[in-house]
Amino acid sequence: MKAEPTALGAGVAEAEESRVAARADTRLMRSLLIGIFLFMTVYALYFARAFFMPVILAFLLALTLTPIVRLLRKRGIPEVVSATLLVLVSIFVFASAGYVLSGPVIDLINNTSSIGQQLTERLAQLRRPLERIMDIAHQIEGLTETSQEPGVQKVAVAQSGFFSSAASNILSAGTSLTIIFVLSLFLLASGTMFYEKIIQSFASLTEKKRALRVVYDVEREISHYLLTVTIINTGLGTVIGLGLWALGMPNPLVWGAAAALLNFLPYVGAMITLVLVTVIALITFDTIAYALLAPAFLVLCDIIEGQFVTPMVVGRRLEINAVAIFIAIAFWSWLWGFVGALMAVPLLVVVKVFCDHFESLSHVGNFLAAQHTAVVEDEADEQDAAAAG
Template identity: 35%
Template sequence: MADPERPSAAAARPPVRAGLLRNDSRAIALSLLVLATLACFAALYFAADLFRPLAMALMLNVLLSPLVRGLGRWRVPSGVSAALIVFMLLGGAAGTIALLSEPAAQWIDEAPSISREIKQKAGALLRPVRNVKEASEEVEKLADTTPGKSPEKVVVKSAGPLERLIASLQDIGVELAIALVLLFFLLSSGDAMAERVVAMTSDNERRARYLNALRTIQRDASTYFLTISAINLGLGVAVGAALYLVGLPNAILWGALATVLNYMPYLGAAIGIGLVAIVALITQETIGAAMLAPAVYAALTILEGQFITPSILGRRLTMSPINVFLAVVFWGWLWGIPGALMAVPILVIVRALADNVAPLHPLSELLRPLGDRGGPGRGPVEDNPRNKQRSA
């Protein structure tokens, strides 16, 4: 009886080995995926000067392509539409800089006197720290018992705030120029590049679904970005008007700054409130009056973030606050302020891609708010045999 059992036991071994091989191949594939992801992030970090304008141009292309397509329905050539959009962006940026350059330069020139005034008004709070610093200096003098002439100290004069700002603006200007030139070529080419990539697929039906998915992604991302831009502009107007009413100087400057900073959720509001608090501390006579301006700023940002934006965007376009915060922190660490400003549009594009591509639907579930149980819609790229039968 033992002889017939041996072949069955031997026959049971190959499936076990096959299962182990499958598990090993999955582990190897996962390890390679992790290493490739880390390599991509390392390349994005060390070659930030190259990838920042490239990412900016690609992001703006996704957001503005529906506008070029809409102008194309009016028989406007894509090259003319692209040039018009780029010149509008340049004109808006130049007008904003011209409007805000004078008050911004004034605050930069007065930075040393502002620092002294802050120290004077906050002297009571800084007095214990000053006493500790003076005591530590006295201890260092007593401990220095080396005879002879003390060595000369070489003091390297660092660049002032204005020089650092000019250098930063030059770097930003070069990157913006590269991004705008690349944006012009992307917009003028229309969907030609995307169609070439999709043309690699031999199946005509799948090719059509890919193009529909691409246009859906562009439409969703563009709708989100335009809506957020309108909300941010309204917040900037409200902040500027409120700060003007409480007596803060250069209210237009702080309103424009609130508009730009609100593209960085949470972190932008914190930076804006801190700057307004510093300015109010300088310009107001009492601490109570100085706290009024940042309190108004904080109240308006809370009203916008918790009530206005969710009600306007609705459930379909609302993002998870945790994911938004992590995206701003990550891209801000990776690419600085430009990365923090691009974090939310990048996240929106990724979510739109996950909503419309079937294999990425689990990622779409992760990007949704915690209280939202509605799964992503069945995207146009999803290969469903039942849908194929119905269409047939």
């Protein structure tokens, strides 16, 4: 009589162990599949960047202009008309900026060697402690060159023609810009077509409402963020350009545009602009004390924008922690170069907002959030719990 319960218990234990082992195997297989999927995604994004880059830029541009299209629709203007006007204005602004800035930028690139020589002469007093090290390096370099066999000839690999390379790059850039603006036009003019397609993908009315609410929330928050940040960066570039013009800096329009564009790269962009402006100021002005006014003005503008304007206008909830920002910039710059670096933070915000709307991905959104944002959310949850109690 006692053997039967014992055998039954052993069978239950074995069945439980089998279930636990099966769940572990399932989790392992799922993790492997997710890893393979992520690896294949990165592989596809890298080797098919000529396709994915303009498509993602088109989506970001459409999200940026969506609040304006929605506002004009409330005024009685159809999406097709407002989308066409906004895309044409975007093309005009982009072409005008490229035409106005092309000359000064080309001059700066052509004068790179002279700028470096002037900077070296200007900072000669700072170079003296390093002269001994530089002499040793030159001596080692001389020994290396003399140690080569006299009969050995250096082989130089001929580079492809400059004009053919430039023509190829211009053609590729023109094709990408065409895809960006045309696809943005279609996305903005489509209206609620994508929302209708999403609703049709679900069977029950509850699932349709939930999916539509999530899509609307994500689209509204991301479009608001992108448009607001674009306006803030434009204002920052305008203020910096006017301030540098008042200080007598050459090409203030270039530095204002660079500040506006590079400010899409938090921390990194401001540092790049600061270094460039400091170099030009040092070789432009007579005294170092006056030359340091330009970078000091940049630092002041960046502090006001980063600590007061952007948090007040955008809000703390969509802020990303610095570690995630640096990792995203490094990853996307490796993947797609400078354009990828500019897209890194907007794409990171897209991922965070999307994760915040799904409980299974909330830990990812919490990791991407800034520290003070998480603290504020925890305090709000505690207050809600206390009120409910």
